Amino acid sequence: MFLPTIISITFLFGGLFTDALPSEGRKHNFLRNGKLPIPTRDSTHVITVTVEEDNTSLGGFERPKFIEREFTVFDPVHKRKGNAKRPLVLAYHGVMSDSETMRQLTQFDREAKDRGWVAAYPQGEWKFSEKMTNWNGAGCCSQGQDDIAFTKDMIDYIVKHFNVDENEVYVTGVSNGGFMVYRLLCEMGDRENGKPWISAASVHSGLLGAWQADFSSCSISTDTSLVHFHGLADPVVNITGKPEGKQELLPFAPVTNAEWKSVNASIDYVAEAMCGSNAITSTSNPTESTTCHQMCDGKVEYCMVEELQHMWSGCSDESLHMYDPNHATNVDATKYFADSFARHSSKKETNL
Template identity: 30%
Template sequence: MRRILVVAVALSLVLAACTSKGGGGKGGGEGGKRPATVDGIATAAGTHKEKIDVGTPGHREYLLHIPAKVADGKWKDGKPADRPALVLALHGGLANMNKMESLTGFDRISDDKGFVVAYPDGFMTTWNAGSCCGAAKIGNIDDVGFLSKLIDKLTGAGLADPDRVFVTGFSNGAGMAYKLACEKPGKVAAIGVVEGSLVTKCDPDRPVSAMIFHGTADRSVPFNGGGNRDFNDKRPFPPVSQAVDFWRKLAKLPKPHEDVKALSGNTDCQGTGKGAQGVEVTFCKIQGGTHAWPSEASEMLWRFFDAHPRKG
């Protein structure tokens, strides 16, 4: 009996030692290993459906893509040792976060380059981007507040670098990217606008870098202006040149004149060059382009974002 007791005690000590050694593994968050969650956010490689409380009834949802380079990289105190960049990708009207994920292909670029991507969901498939669009506008939804809280949550949890937060969007989502930069420029280093329009009051206290794509044959948001802003707002969209001029003048930049390498022959991109604090505006005109996400846009946007972190 005594021998059995001694063996049992010895075995328990061995097991305790093994448990202590393994406790820092993935899910433990100790010893430089990745925890299973940070502030309730999943950290494993892949795409996770998450939700966030925005102080209103219910909650808002988003998809979060964590690349293996972050999940399997070095962690310190339960956070990535080197905080990655964050790209917020905002879907167009009558779409959703899943559609934006598949439309842009940002997951593949994220896995290659090591940045985090968040795909927020709008309100009833729309964003309140000012005088557009649909349910979100009619309900006066505080989408700026939602996106600001999402940025704060991800940067506060150490899952993203606050100086490398970039926002891009398509159509209604592009207009929302403009609105976020207009009202919260301190949270955004650069924006990427694809087939969108600046249809909100805009008086930011600092400039942001911007890359703007627009097709010359877009009938939904016409290149030279026109159409209807919303089903209940017959005012025309302003021409894309108006938004380009707004952001470059805000940063005291010249008209775009420097050729920027594009990834397809029908895309003509010109930039202003970098001004104060590294801010730059690049305009890409897509000859014959319609109201669609260009195949080259995601690669070019990441290249632009990576070169324009927030300074000062």
Template identity: 30%
Template sequence: MNRRTRRAATVRCATPAVLAIAGVLTVLIGCDAVRPPRRETATPTAPAPTAPTRSAAASPAPHSPAVAVGSSAHSMTVDGRNRTFRLYRPATLPMSAPVPLVVMLHGALGSARQAETAYGWNTAADRHEFVVAYPNGLDRFWAVSAGCCGPPAHDGVDDVTFISATVAAISAKLPVDPDRTYVAGMSNGGMLAYRLACETTTFAAIGVVAGKQLGQCPSPTPTSVIHIHGTADNLVPYDGRPGKLNNSGFGPFPIKIDGGPVPDQIDRWREVARCAAPEVRTAGAATTSAARCPAGRDVELITIAGAGHQWPGAPQSTAERLLGLDPPATELAATESIWRFFSTHPREG
């Protein structure tokens, strides 16, 4: 694999350069008109944490919180690269006991700021009292496999180590509960969430929207899964066909999304977890298939008939409106659905 560092030109949401590349990328990004997160603070560059990566998060920090209330920016060095993430700490969140942490991974060509403004996780954190982290992928992509996605995959970036280091860094500053540490992801970010469940013991549950598992995962850690997908998604197709932007993983911007139909992947997770037969219920266009598994581990698939590549329940972005693209599905709010699942699935044992 070519590990030369290549720096792609910065891509900004809803600019002519992006629109010239492909209008459909706006749906993949989930671009939103950037609204300044409230109470912005900055954190100086810090060295990478010494806690081991690819393992469970560090125990809650016993000292006073070292992160300001509100939204803050952070950076550290991982594998010789400067890596960054945003962190949101609700003003009313008590720090006298361990607190839940949700890591939200943006989609391809997205960013930490875009994910923070587009999907409503800060509002959910205020309401339900947890902390949210928004890591930044290099060149706005996540490396999930040799063929996906973008320059990080081409250059052999280790994003599993970066996300593990992010959790460790946050846990060193806030009293994070390792049994209530979760990861959610949109599209390319959802693919990385699956890889994190396969290769680390950090997360009690993962939430995936319009993503897929790439590669084999014969013995995942005891992780609960909630997956939300639209049947009309043409970028990460529900039925397993190659996506509209698929280039078989070649070139400096490789995009190879395979792995078969989404229901088949969910069935494999249920088989490994020794789940019971799923209970199926339908409400309008949304069908939920929920399987209960031993040790409190569950695997749930929510299918939205006719929905495309989107984060259900999110507001439609300015770029999407300008391009005349379909607005996000309203059958459910993905953020609330994922948090509801996370909140009832801490790690057991």
């Protein structure tokens, strides 16, 4: 039986071994002290970081703003082969959820163990009177924290401490976490080596949204692939989109005031950015309930699941609120996403 080892590591400003901050440029790197223990077997690390965000004005002086954030890393160390670097999957939970629920919902630990990857589960920031967690994915829900900076911090940290290939970083998200993945695609950009921060992405039950319908800042890398899953019966993030002010299933201000595109508009936007065309190049039916369309010769794909509501396709755990009652006949979204990431990696190696 798998018995995870929980290791809590807290990084505090001004610690004895605090790294020096960069003297110029956008400072997204967090402060840290201490060293990560080297695991000797399958293990889970719960890591707290202090992220430096945009400066804030205090008493007329511009001072750095710091906020503590947390993420969980699952490292199947027995799959390590020498010094070979491994891919990383980051999985973003939905609104009013948490990293541990996302871990149980998606079971990306399973794929990490089978494939020799590393899986990480970021924790959204508590907002709105400490009553809900969320990401500031464009369209929903909070703009308070800097989740772009937090994501870069996580990637840098995991690359350094878990022998991860910085050019093989995959992101996935559900609902508000899916909105966040679209925003990451739009705004993460490239590293200093010219390679994108995100190699491949997948979204479940999220859409391309915007604050005040401004998509002008969205710049998606042509080197990044995307797979999108959505239930045709989703009553929360409806496939037809949501104009500003329209009430949805969750009638509170962050959602009421948000807006997002339809599935077709979101996918068309990405495809146009990826290859300059929104033409469907192939169609498949992985199960009777699911139809998948490919665009850009497979670089962009979206799958629609009949009768699926705001749930994770293939989830068989009845204790979770995103449990899929038709999991036996619907596609296992986790495996489908992992397979798409693996194909992206294989194509990259072929093109070297």
